[in-house]
Amino acid sequence: MSANPLHEAEERNELEFGSFLVVDCPTCKRAVLTARDLDADGEFIDICLHCEHVLLADAPSARWMDARTVLELGYFVDGVEEDEGCGSEEGGCKGGTCGVRQPR
Numbered sequence: 001m002s003a004n005p006l007h008e009a010e011e012r013n014e015l016e017f018g019s020f021l022v023v024d025c026p027t028c029k030r031a032v033l034t035a036r037d038l039d040a041d042g043e044f045i046d047i048c049l050h051c052e053h054v055l056l057a058d059a060p061s062a063r064w065m066d067a068r069t070v071l072e073l074g075y076f077v078d079g080v081e082e083d084e085g086c087g088s089e090e091g092g093c094k095g096g097t098c099g100v101r102q103p104r
């Protein structure tokens with residue numbers, strides 16, 4: 001029953017870059033990204049990133065989205081654009097927005 005650190009790292013990586021919990025927030029009246037918080041009992045809860053309304057990960061509106069889908073909701077996801085851009089910060093391209101992959 002020993003934990004596998006490599007597997008845990010992979011899981012964390014997937015959670016960090018692969019999927020984001022998006023729930024319809026009744027206060028913001030839109031789909032929002034959730035943040036992790038602790039309730040009074042020290043249990044993890046998911047809250048609205050904007051108004052801190054407590055959201056349920058098993059709510060009917062809850063769904064996991066990948067980073068690119070989250071971008072379409074108007075969020076900025078750190079590190080995602082680098083995949084799609086040219087990957088060159090020194091090639092005169094600002095943030096990979098040119099869409100041209102530079103030869104190395």
Ligand SMILES: [Zn+2]
Pocket residue numbers: 025026027028029032048049050051052053
């Ligand atoms: Zn909200």
